[in-house]
Amino acid sequence: DTAVSQTPKYLVTQMGNDKSIKCEQNLGHDTMYWYKQDSKKFLKIMFSYNNKELIINETVPNRFSPKSPDKAHLNLHINSLELGDSAVYFCASSHNGGGKAETQYFGPGTRLLVL
Amino acid sequence: DQQVKQNSPSLSVQEGRISILNCDYTNSMFDYFLWYKKYPAEGPTFLISISSIKDKNEDGRFTVFLNKSAKHLSLHIVPSQPGDSAVYFCAASAANSGTYKYIFGTGTRLKVLA
Known part of the structure; x- marks a missing residue:
């Protein structure tokens, strides 16, 4: 049973399109995150939701919009995709440590290629 | 401004020998540290952590x-x-920042030679 799953695993699309990536966790965690790993291999936090409430919103273009329908899901919608x-x-995802950092469990990643 | 740095992008070690991976940070407010391991085409998996109240944490073959x-x-x-x-x-x-935010280094690729 996959603890943190993402769909799709690969996504190839044209510039200007709108796409969504879905994430689900079955660990019963309260907090979910989106990270971006760029070509230089930096792994950077984009967003975090705790019990469906946005708690981290890094400097990310507003073309990126996270949506959390419930605490087991955090989807990422991207408008007007750019190269x-x-x-x-x-x-x-992680357990809510009451303000303390907790171990985060990662999904397998979604490889997005914008042409 | 990279607050967490892993200055060695790669390391090769013979099987059976010790591997030492290094990490430096600049923010004195950091007080909880983790190591993650990542295989190709998979997400990072948690390996070991250490709180700043300790100077060593050991788990089997892994020590931070x-x-x-x-x-x-x-x-x-x-x-x-x-x-x-x-x-x-x-x-x-x-x-205790309340935001559950981790800053990651850029990673070190370890190759253990048989």
């Missing part, structure tokens, strides 16, 4:  | 050392095995 959006996007 | 005055941590793997070949990321957080 620079090509990257690997990782979803992660 | 923390030198707070030098703002440096290292991961020791002994003995190294071919299955340890992967990319290793260190990550740091201000544990």
Whole structure:
């Protein structure tokens, strides 16, 4: 049973399109995250939701919009895709440590290529 | 401004020997550190962590050392095995920041030679 799953695993699309990546966790965690790993291999936090509430919103273009229908799901919608959006996007989740950092569990990643 | 740095992009070690992966950080507010291991086409998986109240944490073949005055941590793997070949990321957080935010290094690719 996959703890943190993402769909799709690969996504190839044209510039200007709108696409969504889905993430689900079955660990019962309260907090979910989206990370972006770019071509230089930097793994950077984009967003975090705790119990469906946005708690981290890094400097990310507003073309990126996370949506959390419930605490087991955190989807990432990207409007007007640009070449620079090509990257690997990782979803992660963790238990709510009451303000303390907890171990984050990662999904397998979604490889997005914008042509 | 990269607050967590892994200055060695790659490391090769003979099977059975010790692997030492290094990580430096600049933010003195960081007080919780983790190491993640990543295989190709998979997400990072948690390996070991250390809180700043300790200077060493051991789990089987893996030991993490923390030198707070030098703002440096290292991961020791002994003995190294071919299955340890992967990319290793260190990550740091201000544990009581309330935002569950980790800053990751750029990773070190470890290759264990049989």
